Amino acid sequence: MEFDENRFKVIDHPLVQHKLSILRDKNTVTKDFRQLVTELAMLEGYEAMRDFPLEDCVVETPLETATFKRVAGKKVAIIPILRAGLGMVDGILALVPSARVGHVGMYRDPETHEPVQYYCKFPPSIEDRTCLIVDPMLATGGSLIAAIKYLRDAGAKDVRALTIVSSPEGVKAVLDYDPNVRLYTCALDRELNDAAYILPGLGDAGDRIYGTL
Numbered sequence: 001m002e003f004d005e006n007r008f009k010v011i012d013h014p015l016v017q018h019k020l021s022i023l024r025d026k027n028t029v030t031k032d033f034r035q036l037v038t039e040l041a042m043l044e045g046y047e048a049m050r051d052f053p054l055e056d057c058v059v060e061t062p063l064e065t066a067t068f069k070r071v072a073g074k075k076v077a078i079i080p081i082l083r084a085g086l087g088m089v090d091g092i093l094a095l096v097p098s099a100r101v102g103h104v105g106m107y108r109d110p111e112t113h114e115p116v117q118y119y120c121k122f123p124p125s126i127e128d129r130t131c132l133i134v135d136p137m138l139a140t141g142g143s144l145i146a147a148i149k150y151l152r153d154a155g156a157k158d159v160r161a162l163t164i165v166s167s168p169e170g171v172k173a174v175l176d177y178d179p180n181v182r183l184y185t186c187a188l189d190r191e192l193n194d195a196a197y198i199l200p201g202l203g204d205a206g207d208r209i210y211g212t213l
């Protein structure tokens with residue numbers, strides 16, 4: 001499947017691919033899994049904020065006063081999809097410590113694979129913020145589409161989604177659902193299995209982050 005490269009980007013940096021291979025390994029323990037999710041989120045966030053506009057700023061160095069650049073008043077909201085998305089929040093906050101954090105609580109019904117919502121809270125002025133939805137796994141796309149819908153209904157204009165592993169079906173569903181969303185992922189995997197798990201994937205991200213297997 002081919003996707004619009006203006007709206008969909010696979011982060012193919014060597015460090016990302018290296019860390020992701022360790023993350024996928026079934027022998028990677030919870031502590032290391034959590035740390036790797038944080039690191040991948042940071043590397044991915046760096047790429048997802050590459051187009052933030054800059055403005056001039058005057059700085060007094062110890063030697064002279066000169067004009068430099070700073071990010072031009074971008075307000076960021078990080079929106080993790082609970083639970084697994086929470087694992088990506090600290091990595092993005094390390095880059096943008098002033099970001100606000102909203103939450104969308106959802107789990108997939110094991111029979112229908114449809115998302116079931118149990119919580120939703122966004123920070124104020126969501127329409128003025130760059131909203132970064134974070135969730136390590138994009139499988140059918142149902143959960144991410146629901147999160148995008150809640151954000152759009154709340155007035156969000158600049159919506160970007162960061163996942164770690166995605167299925168082709170999920171990417172297509174999300175890009176078809178919202179013509180303006182931008183999607184970043186560390187890997188585009190092969191397919192979904194009958195239980196709607198990503199192959200080769202990494203298993204259940206929430207269970208692996210929290211040790212609830």
Ligand SMILES: O=P(O)(O)OC[C@H]1O[C@H](OP(=O)(O)OP(=O)(O)O)[C@H](O)[C@@H]1O
Nearest residue numbers: 082083084107108139140141142143206
């Ligand atoms: O694209 P989809 O088919 O909707 O699947 C992806 C969703 O499934 C996982 O969450 P899960 O339901 O396992 O909840 P959890 O994070 O609490 O484990 C994952 O973290 C996504 O939110």
Ligand SMILES: O=c1cc[nH]c(=O)[nH]1
Nearest residue numbers: 139197198203204205
């Ligand atoms: O492969 C998958 C699919 C959905 N959720 C996960 O955590 N992993």
Ligand SMILES: [Mg+2]
Nearest residue numbers: 204205206207
């Ligand atoms: Mg889960």
